[in-house]
Amino acid sequence: MKLQYLFCIASFLFPVSQVSSRANEELCVSNFSELSKNADQLPKVMSQLPINLWLDTSLATAAIKISNIGDKLKLESVVKQMFSSPDIESAYIKLACFKGNDVVVTFSNNSSYKLKVLSDSNVEIRGQSFLKKSSTELVGLVAKKLAPKMETGTVPSTLQESVR
Amino acid sequence: MILKSILIILCITFLGITLWAEPKSKEAVEFVENGKRPLSDSLKSAAYIGSYRRLDEPQQDLKIVDLYEFKSISATKMTRSLCDQLLGRIFGRPEDSGLTLKSLALKTTPRGLICEVQLNDDADIHAKIPERRIVIGFVNLKAHAIVFRLLQKSDANSQENILKFWRSLR
Numbered sequence: 119m120k121l122q123y124l125f126c127i128a129s130f131l132f133p134v135s136q137v138s139s140r141a142n143e144e145l146c147v148s149n150f151s152e153l154s155k156n157a158d159q160l161p162k163v164m165s166q167l168p169i170n171l172w173l174d175t176s177l178a179t180a181a182i183k184i185s186n187i188g189d190k191l192k193l194e195s196v197v198k199q200m201f202s203s204p205d206i207e208s209a210y211i212k213l214a215c216f217k218g219n220d221v222v223v224t225f226s227n228n229s230s231y232k233l234k235v236l237s238d239s240n241v242e243i244r245g246q247s248f249l250k251k252s253s254t255e256l257v258g259l260v261a262k263k264l265a266p267k268m269e270t271g272t273v274p275s276t277l278q279e280s281v282r
Numbered sequence: 283m284i285l286k287s288i289l290i291i292l293c294i295t296f297l298g299i300t301l302w303a304e305p306k307s308k309e310a311v312e313f314v315e316n317g318k319r320p321l322s323d324s325l326k327s328a329a330y331i332g333s334y335r336r337l338d339e340p341q342q343d344l345k346i347v348d349l350y351e352f353k354s355i356s357a358t359k360m361t362r363s364l365c366d367q368l369l370g371r372i373f374g375r376p377e378d379s380g381l382t383l384k385s386l387a388l389k390t391t392p393r394g395l396i397c398e399v400q401l402n403d404d405a406d407i408h409a410k411i412p413e414r415r416i417v418i419g420f421v422n423l424k425a426h427a428i429v430f431r432l433l434q435k436s437d438a439n440s441q442e443n444i445l446k447f448w449r450s451l452r
Contacts, residue, residue, distance in 0.1 A: 178321065208411050210378065229324060229325055
């Protein structure tokens with residue numbers, strides 16, 4: 119009986135052991151508060167908002183930004199694929215689930231984005247390796263590589279501001 | 283007799299292709315099927331089937347039109363309740379979508395009732411897409427929606443332009 123009490127007290131006093139075992143458990147967050155609260159359990163590249171990701175290959179150029187609007191999480195993307203015009207899309211995030219290096223982001227319309235954390239500065243989306251950038255760097259890259267050729271919009275300055 | 287059978291088969295095939303394919307526009311357009319732009323298409327709902335690129339449209343904001351097709355809808359007439367339901371299949375539940383419903387109106391057109399909707403992203407003052415305008419209705423007996431992602435707020439001219447594109451669909 120005393121041993122049971124000891125276990126009880128120990129589990130209360132040392133919750134850290136539970137946290138470390140969560141590396142392979144799924145952790146889901148649905149808003150900014152939950153994400154901030156669990157930041158220490160998330161992959162470094164995903165633990166702080168905004169998350170700015172950049173891809174520039176011969177086939178596609180893309181900027182992706184995950185940020186918080188109040189307590190809601192939002193993903194915005196500007197994608198230019200070969201032989202097509204830049205395409206701007208955005209959606210609010212309903213749920214983001216983390217399990218090891220895999221992340222599944224589910225949007226309000228139930229579509230989803232799968233990401234794989236490759237390192238502290240690389241994330242893979244649909245087989246493409248995105249580089250983490252600072253907000254300033256991303257603004258510059260979007261202005262240089264995507265905004266001047268915008269087809270879905272005529273206001274690159276607004277786009278640049280919104281990426282901040 | 284054989285000729286008659288062949289004609290019937292051709293007729294059925296043509297009708298099948300017409301009903302199966304996306305609605306055609308009387309305007310000059312290029313249709314990009316869902317999946318051709320995987321990074322952008324991933325954010326769209328299961329009802330999304332592709333986007334039109336309006337080749338002769340000078341206004342940049344109105345060039346790209348997303349097309350949604352709703353299967354298993356038995357209704358053949360637009361109602362407020364059907365409009366709400368189909369809007370949910372594009373953007374999710376209003377409380378999740380983060381978008382504000384600015385207006386929703388049923389309008390009579392020569393080809394039946396349509397539902398015209400304006401959704402704003404009011405929560406995000408820096409939103410890249412501050413406004414989305416949606417038209418939901420029936421084309422070729424199937425429920426469809428077109429969505430315009432506007433990078434600046436619409437005016438009367440652009441709203442009429444959007445309705446004009448809907449009317450061009452066959």
